[in-house]
Amino acid sequence: MVPRIYHIPVCPFSQRVEILLALKGISDAIRFEVVDITRPRDANLLALSRGTTALPIMDLGNGRVIKESLVILQYVEEAFDARPVARRDPWERSVERFLISREGPFTMSGYLFVMNRDRARTDALREAHLAHWRWLNAELGHFNPGGTFLFDDFGLVEAVYTPMFMRFWFLDYYEGFDLPEGEDYDRARRWRDACLAHPAVQQVSREEIIKLYYDYAVGVGNGALPEGRQKSSFAFSPHWRERPWPPRDKYDRIADDAELGLMA
Numbered sequence: 001m002v003p004r005i006y007h008i009p010v011c012p013f014s015q016r017v018e019i020l021l022a023l024k025g026i027s028d029a030i031r032f033e034v035v036d037i038t039r040p041r042d043a044n045l046l047a048l049s050r051g052t053t054a055l056p057i058m059d060l061g062n063g064r065v066i067k068e069s070l071v072i073l074q075y076v077e078e079a080f081d082a083r084p085v086a087r088r089d090p091w092e093r094s095v096e097r098f099l100i101s102r103e104g105p106f107t108m109s110g111y112l113f114v115m116n117r118d119r120a121r122t123d124a125l126r127e128a129h130l131a132h133w134r135w136l137n138a139e140l141g142h143f144n145p146g147g148t149f150l151f152d153d154f155g156l157v158e159a160v161y162t163p164m165f166m167r168f169w170f171l172d173y174y175e176g177f178d179l180p181e182g183e184d185y186d187r188a189r190r191w192r193d194a195c196l197a198h199p200a201v202q203q204v205s206r207e208e209i210i211k212l213y214y215d216y217a218v219g220v221g222n223g224a225l226p227e228g229r230q231k232s233s234f235a236f237s238p239h240w241r242e243r244p245w246p247p248r249d250k251y252d253r254i255a256d257d258a259e260l261g262l263m264a
């Protein structure tokens with residue numbers, strides 16, 4: 001059986017696996033199944049996950065199910081010999097793991113920033129997010145000051161972080177956020193921009209992310225419905241390409257289904 005990964009639309013955690021497969025030149029080795037999270041979870045999928053709802057999960061068949069995207073990445077790297085991506089040297093592998101150990105708080109700071117609708121908290125949330133970028137800037141500056149990526153090429157750490165850089169396009173769109181100029185951010189910006197330009201990360205577009213993630217920007221995630229709405233911005237139809245760009249005034253109001261182009 002070809003292993004399957006079940007994931008939500010434009011899921012960043014699933015995308016990191018797609019990126020790894022692209023780097024290894026084996027994009028067809030796993031079948032990706034997108035789940036409509038605006039509907040109750042399918043009973044068969046719930047049985048597969050033994051009741052947990054977080055996605056992605058990877059089904060190897062014969063009752064073998066892998067949860068957590070970082071664990072799935074390790075499995076893919078170890079199960080498929082093609083073009084190893086993780087660093088082979090133990091010291092370099094420790095540096096890789098060190099950077100990856102901070103991805104969770106980094107990602108959470110960006111999501112909490114975009115989901116916030118209390119203007120009194122905006123500055124603190126922006127600063128908390130920038131602090132994570134300063135940490136990345138300092139670590140990249142320590143381990144590879146003159147380089148672009150953490151090591152000599154786009155690798156596992158970049159596969160882990162880049163889907164989040166792409167989701168953070170919603171911070172640019174809804175919060176007018178970008179990294180400040182200056183030595184506290186320049187090394188991290190060089191890394192981010194090179195990651196975003198890499199051919200292995202082009203699975204989703206800025207437009208798709210901005211449109212599907214609108215509900216996060218008004219504080220509602222994972223396919224739940226904001227007040228006054230009949231359909232989630234994560235709905236499969238109408239297709240996001242047919243929908244208008246969402247309004248940016250997330251603090252003042254919640255756009256209705258018609259304005260978001262969600263009416264059937």
Ligand SMILES: COc1ccc(C(=O)/C=[SH]/C[C@H](NC(=O)CC[C@H](N)C(=O)O)C(=O)NCC(=O)O)cc1OC
Nearest residue numbers: 008011013053054055056068069070107108111221222
């Ligand atoms: C407010 O913070 C966040 C909001 C959304 C997301 C996101 O991209 C969800 S992607 C979809 C989400 N999956 C996850 O969060 C998986 C995270 C898991 N640690 C992994 O790495 O696989 C999910 O399945 N939700 C449905 C459910 O749990 O029933 C991330 C955030 O922070 C990391």
